Every structure is written in C-alpha cells, then in structure tokens.
Amino acid sequence: MKKVDMLLGFILLAICGFFYFMISRLPEKAILYPIFVTTVLLILTLIHLITTYLKKEDEESNAFKGLEIKQLLFVIATSGLYVVLINIAGYVTSTVLYVLSTLFGLKVSKKASALISIGFSICIYVLFKILLKVPLPKGFII
Amino acid sequence: MENILLGFANAFKFVNLVAAFLSVAVGIVIGSLPGLSAAMGVALLIPITFGMPAETALIALAGVYCGAMYGGSISAILLHTPGTSSAAATAIDGYQMTLKGQAGKALATATIASFIGGILSSVALYTLSPPLASLALKFGPAEYFWLSIFGLTIIAGVSAKSMLKGLISGALGLVLSTIGMDPMLGIPRFTFGNNGLLQGLPFTATLIGLFSMSQVLLLAEKKIKDLKGSREVKDKVYLSKDEIKRITPVSLWSAIIGIVVGILPGAGGTIASFIGYNEAKRFTKDKEAFGTGIIEGVAGPEAANNAVTGGSLIPTLTLGIPGNSVTAILLGGLVIQGLRPGPDLFTIHGKTTYTFFAGFVIVNILMLILGLFAVRLFAKVSKVSDAVLIPIIFALSVIGSYAISNNMLDVWVMFIFGIVGYFVKKFNLNSAAIVLALILGPIGETGLRRTLIMHKGNYMALFGSTISWVLIGISVLSLMTPVIMSIIEKKKSKAN
Structure with a gap:
C-alpha cells in the first residue's frame, strides 16, 4: 500500500x-x-x-492488485460513449445500445442481453417519462 | 401531541402509503444485492423525489434507507455475503442457521429484530429531536462556523480507517466546495466560465457519481461471480411465541445501543451491528452457542443496525450534522426540498416533519410485513448477476443526475465524480467526509465571513460565546478520540 x-x-x-x-x-x-x-x-x-x-x-x-483491468476499462469506455451518444441518439435508443453492448461484453448470453436491454429501456421510459414525468435527455431519435 | 396525530393522518394519505411501500421494497432489493449500498439507493432516488411534495419525498428516502439496512441481512443469511457492510455481523450466525436448514427462521428473526430496532428508533426521533432542535435557536454565525468544523472533525476522525485520510477527505471536500459563486462578494470561483457551476458543484450529480457510479466501477473491477449456487429457503419464515420471547430482550437492548451509536456522528450501522452482536452474546446464557447458528446472534446485530436509522436522523434534522453517508445524502434531499435543519422543521414546517416521522413508523411496519411475507421473492432478486447490475445502475445514474436541472453538464459531473469516487474508495479515503464537507463548507464559510464582517475583521469574535467554546472543545475531543483509545488499548494489553 x-x-x-x-x-x-x-x-x-x-x-x-x-x-x-x-x-x-x-x-x-x-x-x-x-x-x-x-x-x-x-x-x-x-x-x-x-x-x-x-x-x-x-x-x-495493495488495493490495485488482482483487478480485472480490461473489464473495468471496457465498462468506463462504454459508459463514456453512452453519455456522448445520448445527445445524438436520445436516451432510450442509446440505453438499449449501451445495456446490450455492456451485457454482451460481460459475457451474458445474446438472448438474455437483448431481452434485458429492451425490457429495461421500456420500463425506464414508462416509469420516468410517463408515470413520474421526469424528463429524459433528448436526441434526434428518442 | 396534536402535531403527532396530524402527522399520522397525513402519512396515511394514499400517495404517502404507496411511496412508503414501493420505497421499502426497492430498499430491500438494493440492500439484499451484495455490492449495492443504502447510500447508492438514496442518492439515485433523490432526483425522482424532486417533484414530489416534501413529506412524500422524505418518506420515500427513509423507506429506501430502512429497507436497505434490513435487506442486507437477506444475502448475509443466505449467501454468507452481507448485502451491506452493516449486515456483516448478521452473517456469522445467520449463515450457520441456513446451513442447518433454518434459513426461514433466521430471516424471520432478522425481520422482527429489525422492526423492533426501527420502531424504537422512531420513538427516539419523536422525543429527542424537538429539544435538540431548539438548541439551534441559540446559534449565530460564529456558532455555525464551529458547528461545521465539529461535523467535519468528528466524521473524519471516527469513520475513516486512518484519521489522517479522513481529515484529507474533509479538506478535499472543502476545497471542492469553494467552486461556484463567492457567497459574500458574488465573484465566480473556479467555474471556467460555466454558468452551470455558479451555484457550486451540482450536488445530486456529485452524490450519484460518488456513491452510485463508483459502485458500478467497483463491481466492474472484480471477476463477475455466479450466485446461482446460493442456498434456498426451505423452512417457514416464522418464529414461535417462545422464540419471539427469546429475542425480544436482546433486540430491545441492542436497539438502544443502535440509537445511541446512530446519534453519534461518524459511527453508523456497521459499528452498531458488531456492538449489538457482542451485547447479545453478553445477554445470552448459552454463550458457547454463538457462532453455531442461534437466533440471538441474528437478532442482536439486526436490531442494532436498524435502530441506527432513526438515531442518525436526529442530528441530521436538528443540527444539520449527518452521521453517515446516507444521512448526508438525505440532508441534501432535505435542502433540495427547501427545508433547513433546525427549529423551523418543528415549527414552520411542523406538518411536513411530523408527517415524515409518522411515515417513518409506517415504513418500519411495511418492512415487517414485506419481510415476513415476501422475503422468498427478495431472496431470488438478490441473486441477480453483477453483469446485469453494472449497465442498469449506470443508466439509472444518468437519468438521476440529468433529472434535477435537465442539463447534460450534470451527467458529466456525475461521470467524473464516479471515477473520483472509485479512486476515493481504492485509496481508502472517505466519501462521506467529502460529501459532508460539500454541505458544511458553504455553511462554515458564510458563518466565518459573516462573523468577521459583523465584528470588523476581529477574529476574537469567533470565540465570543459559551456554545462556540463547547463546540471547539468537542471538536478537539473528537480529533483526540483515536489517540486516547489507542493509549487505553495499549494500557489494557500491558495490564494483560
């Protein structure tokens, strides 16, 4: 240390x-x-x-020993790209893409990744935008 | 008395009941997932509660706090991995009971003990808060300056693994709190010409970064674990009358300890639960059975850590000194709702405060009901893989940081502070002290500069009242505590 x-x-x-x-x-x-x-x-x-x-x-x-550095950098990179993408593609579209690519990168099965990313994004849209009326970041799509 | 009854009448409104129910459920889920913390849940919830009436928002935040504190016991008992650090002591006997096929009994004990702890702490909240708040009436700018110093020294001194690192965290927070408009002169400081930073660092976004996104990175740095092999709940989630009789005295005593530990800034749930476990051992005749899986070993820590919830709210609501990271965030939520800690909460905003207190009682009752009847469901949720949690929590962090002022700058602030928060944890610094400094920094700065302006630059004015001297005294004492404790420990070990 x-x-x-x-x-x-x-x-x-x-x-x-x-x-x-x-x-x-x-x-x-x-x-x-x-x-x-x-x-x-x-x-x-x-x-x-x-x-x-x-x-x-x-x-x-040493707190930095034995880490999954590649995995950590992958998550930081996809998360950063996601924030950049939000202004271009809109929150829902970029969330689907972000969740899908991250799950896929973390070796979750293709079928589960697709289901979770689409299901989660729909839930977020309904919960925040429709029920709680919390504004979502906008882009050219949704 | 009238206020208390009025509070209950308001708390029973449909919207408040729904908020309490959902927030407790969400809190239990967050608590039961190893790697996620109550602080993370409360930080993410603040932006969602932004548009709600103040009392509903506060009830929801308290629901997540209490639910998460209890939820940590579920994975501690079933997986031997505490969902929150406060449940570490519960894992000792709780998991042994699971191995004996008594997981249901262990979960029922945790639920009932948590309920006893929570309810008793709400009694403390009702009785101790108003007199302590009236003390704040006697505070002028100089006293507020010393109060903020006291808040910082105590959290930095007691909670960090190393006191120096605790103090460094506090000082770093103070430096960061100077970003934004100078409170007296109106001159922008360190804003890089960005109007979004004139009000200081966006508080909620900073919190979400420090507590939620940093958690995402901590999950991502580890090998993703497969939790499918965890134990099932085979027996009934039930305790007999005799068993309830056995755990009641232990739970009551541990709850009192939890309340006291909760009131002391800097201590928190983890310390309370270990003291609760030791006290339960002291209280029980069959001491040898501890560690082999007995209900008293689960009841002690669980009553203590849930009693911390109400206890820790007392200094937060009355003096504005949060004792741990969750209450530091809750204080932020309070300020966002336009409420200031202190006597006003019990007079001008009495309706909101007493509704919140009644809501706190209801939250604990709902926690008992959900715990006894839906714990199998929560147990299933606690097995969700970290791989799924990573993108979901980050996506929620983005919405949370955007929602307060609909500004992408806040999202970037969250992202940067997420990385900062990750390194804060890796370097063993203290995120709670940083947050506390962000809250107390402007209060201290305004107090200091107002006092100096009022007394034409005479620094002695800071030492003019008895309250100031008391606050200075306890600040020095809090800094000395670790030193005194180590001297006592050394003397003890020499004597042995």
Missing part, C-alpha cells in the same frame, strides 16, 4: 497546485477563504507524504 499511498499524495499535491494556480487568477478580495482551505489540504497532504515515506513497505495490501 506504500506505493499507492505515495501516489495518492502526489495526486493531492497536483490538486493543491491546480487550485493555487486558479486562486492566483481571482481578484484579491476573494482569495482568502480558498487559500485557507487549500493550505489546510496541502499541510495534511505533506504530513501524509512524510508519514507514508517513513513507513515500511507492505506489498500485500
């Missing part, structure tokens, strides 16, 4: 750096509070980095 914790420290440092940079572009009268909270985060991050650096290595508890 030591490596992972060091990585966390550097990510937090980058976040602090980003916010300091953004603060420098604010008018002077508005910077006091953002500087205060960012500095609190910076101090805590530095304490974290120092204590982690002084800790002994323990490889066993």
Whole structure:
C-alpha cells in the first residue's frame, strides 16, 4: 500500500497546485477563504507524504492488485460513449445500445442481453417519462 | 401531541402509503444485492423525489434507507455475503442457521429484530429531536462556523480507517466546495466560465457519481461471480411465541445501543451491528452457542443496525450534522426540498416533519410485513448477476443526475465524480467526509465571513460565546478520540 499511498499524495499535491494556480487568477478580495482551505489540504497532504515515506513497505495490501483491468476499462469506455451518444441518439435508443453492448461484453448470453436491454429501456421510459414525468435527455431519435 | 396525530393522518394519505411501500421494497432489493449500498439507493432516488411534495419525498428516502439496512441481512443469511457492510455481523450466525436448514427462521428473526430496532428508533426521533432542535435557536454565525468544523472533525476522525485520510477527505471536500459563486462578494470561483457551476458543484450529480457510479466501477473491477449456487429457503419464515420471547430482550437492548451509536456522528450501522452482536452474546446464557447458528446472534446485530436509522436522523434534522453517508445524502434531499435543519422543521414546517416521522413508523411496519411475507421473492432478486447490475445502475445514474436541472453538464459531473469516487474508495479515503464537507463548507464559510464582517475583521469574535467554546472543545475531543483509545488499548494489553 506504500506505493499507492505515495501516489495518492502526489495526486493531492497536483490538486493543491491546480487550485493555487486558479486562486492566483481571482481578484484579491476573494482569495482568502480558498487559500485557507487549500493550505489546510496541502499541510495534511505533506504530513501524509512524510508519514507514508517513513513507513515500511507492505506489498500485500495493495488495493490495485488482482483487478480485472480490461473489464473495468471496457465498462468506463462504454459508459463514456453512452453519455456522448445520448445527445445524438436520445436516451432510450442509446440505453438499449449501451445495456446490450455492456451485457454482451460481460459475457451474458445474446438472448438474455437483448431481452434485458429492451425490457429495461421500456420500463425506464414508462416509469420516468410517463408515470413520474421526469424528463429524459433528448436526441434526434428518442 | 396534536402535531403527532396530524402527522399520522397525513402519512396515511394514499400517495404517502404507496411511496412508503414501493420505497421499502426497492430498499430491500438494493440492500439484499451484495455490492449495492443504502447510500447508492438514496442518492439515485433523490432526483425522482424532486417533484414530489416534501413529506412524500422524505418518506420515500427513509423507506429506501430502512429497507436497505434490513435487506442486507437477506444475502448475509443466505449467501454468507452481507448485502451491506452493516449486515456483516448478521452473517456469522445467520449463515450457520441456513446451513442447518433454518434459513426461514433466521430471516424471520432478522425481520422482527429489525422492526423492533426501527420502531424504537422512531420513538427516539419523536422525543429527542424537538429539544435538540431548539438548541439551534441559540446559534449565530460564529456558532455555525464551529458547528461545521465539529461535523467535519468528528466524521473524519471516527469513520475513516486512518484519521489522517479522513481529515484529507474533509479538506478535499472543502476545497471542492469553494467552486461556484463567492457567497459574500458574488465573484465566480473556479467555474471556467460555466454558468452551470455558479451555484457550486451540482450536488445530486456529485452524490450519484460518488456513491452510485463508483459502485458500478467497483463491481466492474472484480471477476463477475455466479450466485446461482446460493442456498434456498426451505423452512417457514416464522418464529414461535417462545422464540419471539427469546429475542425480544436482546433486540430491545441492542436497539438502544443502535440509537445511541446512530446519534453519534461518524459511527453508523456497521459499528452498531458488531456492538449489538457482542451485547447479545453478553445477554445470552448459552454463550458457547454463538457462532453455531442461534437466533440471538441474528437478532442482536439486526436490531442494532436498524435502530441506527432513526438515531442518525436526529442530528441530521436538528443540527444539520449527518452521521453517515446516507444521512448526508438525505440532508441534501432535505435542502433540495427547501427545508433547513433546525427549529423551523418543528415549527414552520411542523406538518411536513411530523408527517415524515409518522411515515417513518409506517415504513418500519411495511418492512415487517414485506419481510415476513415476501422475503422468498427478495431472496431470488438478490441473486441477480453483477453483469446485469453494472449497465442498469449506470443508466439509472444518468437519468438521476440529468433529472434535477435537465442539463447534460450534470451527467458529466456525475461521470467524473464516479471515477473520483472509485479512486476515493481504492485509496481508502472517505466519501462521506467529502460529501459532508460539500454541505458544511458553504455553511462554515458564510458563518466565518459573516462573523468577521459583523465584528470588523476581529477574529476574537469567533470565540465570543459559551456554545462556540463547547463546540471547539468537542471538536478537539473528537480529533483526540483515536489517540486516547489507542493509549487505553495499549494500557489494557500491558495490564494483560
């Protein structure tokens, strides 16, 4: 976990750096509070980095070991594409395509994938659009 | 008394009953699915309840909370995999009972004990909330500043695996809470010229990202498991009079513990259920039988974790300090409905609040009925594969984040915070502390700056009242708790 914790420290440092940079572009009268909270985060991050650096290595508890990375990236990619597609094809059409492709990619049978994707999308449309009157994202189809 | 009766009259309206019934059922399903959490369910439900009357919305949110807390026991008993972390202690004796062919009896025990815990916690909600809320009347801007600091220190200090990481999570949330318009000067901060961010990060979308989409990614990183091999419920879901007599005292005592743990910010259902399990063991004569599958071992943790529900709502509704991630999200739901925690909830908005309290009682009764008569159905649902849950939860997260302001920007915020939330969990940071900081950040900032403006920049004004000093004292104490506890543990182990 030591490596992972060091990585966390550097990510937090980058976040602090980003916010300091953004603060420098604010008018002077508005910077006091953002500087205060960012500095609190910076101090805590530095304490974290120092204590982690002084800790002994323990490889066993690495939270990023033994993951199904391909599967995870596949889900992130299809989910991102789905959000892009919504504005083009509309919520219902893109949901059918998204659920179908994800289920298929996760090795669910073709028949079950088709049934679930169409059944789920119809349920969502009826429940949200017709019964609860919650607006769905629009596109060129539905 | 009049308010209480009026609350029940309102809660029995058809729409509220339907909301209570459906939300409990949805909550039980979410709770029973390993990998899905009450926080996820409540976060997804907030946008759906947006257009409902405030009391109906709150009843629905409480229904999911209570249902999920109970539902976790179903997979703990049948699969030896707790549906929610709060049901981990239930799995110890619950699964042993299943192996002995007593799954029905274990489920009936979990249902009845959860009901006792939930109902007793509603009594606490009725009796403890109004006096605590009236305390908030004495709060000025300086006190609100210290209250937000207290809320952050306690959740960061107690709930994270490492206190430093808890504090880092809180500080990160505070930094994120500065995105949006400066509350005093009206100057946009870190909005990149985007008007959608002027009001700050879209709260519901951020929540759905942190709690729902992150869950999708956590399911996706693991090998998809086949749950078809789980055990069936072969016996009746039923307890005899003698058995009910056996579990009642254990459940009542564990429920009281659950309420107290629930009120303490930062502790929550998991801690309560383990204390409940240990207390049940202490209470029962046949201590050796614990772990081999006895009903007291199921009743203790289940009464305790469901008692947390009402307990944790008390500081949330009265002082605006949510003790765990679910109540942090519920607080967001409250604010979206235009309600502010504090004394107003019991005076100006008394009708809504007491209807919600009555709804909370009804939710627990419906949970008992559904648990006793439909648990076999829920048991079947708990076997749905993660492969199916992954796209379905994400598609629901998209609708949920879009629905509040009909804006695709919110969907992208949800997507980004989903990935952030995944790493938050992987790095052992604390999502609840981040959410709490997002809520408390603006309150603290406004309190701080208002105090300074009112006293012409004199920082000593922050230390002007007794309440401020009490809040500072308990904030320091909450930060010291882990240190004190470890000293006591060391002394104990030396003595042994």
